[in-house]
Amino acid sequence: MSETLGHAFVILDVIGLTVFAITGALVAARKEMDPVGFMVVGTATAIGGGTIRDLVLGIRPVFWVDDPSYLVISLTAALATFWAAKLFSRIFPLLLWLDALGMALFAVAGAQKAVAVGAPAVVAIVMGVMTASFGGLIRDIFCGEKPLMFHREIYATAAGIGAVAWLALHQLVGLPPLIETTIAIAVGFAVRAAAIIWGLHFPHYKPR
Secondary structure, three states, X not given: OHHHHHHHHHHHHHHHHXXXXXXXXXXXXXXXXXXXXXXXXXXXXXXXXXXXXXXXXXXXXXXXXXXXXXXXXXHHHHHHHHHHHHHHHHOHHHHHHHHHHHHHHHXXXXXXXXXXXXXXXXXXXXXXXXXXXXXXXXXXXXXXXXXXXXXXXOOHHHHHHHHHHHHXXXXXXXXXXHXXXXXXXXXXXXXXXXHHHHOOEOOOOOOO
């Protein structure tokens, strides 16, 4: 069972990376960029958060230098979007749900990597949020848009809750690692899913 779950997480990791690259490239499509722009924006969206995480934690080399397959997958998905942007736009609701799943997975993975190098719990939570959402932040900056994570969207918050769930299970409960990870991903995904289904959002500041 552990081996099966391990393979499942690898598949989810690839799906999350691919979806992040596609959603980033769709923003490039809206900005009418060329193929190079698609690859830069899409790849930055897919690996940007994890790159910043590794740099902050002092991990060398960063994950995609150590394993170039992450870079290849991101570049391929982003470039494919240049020709398939209209198709991907039609299935955007599906991409939205896959993005939510990828966010939950990356949040937990970011927290786990931080704990693995000895980071305190609060830092691990921040690293989880960073891994899941900073790629989108870089995307929006590249494309000259107001970053999504600064809107009322419950996205970074869902990532943080997923990271907190994993830390609580890991430090207080002591379940088998794959079970801890599965539950934490489910928690982060559930929070994001609730926001999507019921349109939940935070109140925003209104100047007097």
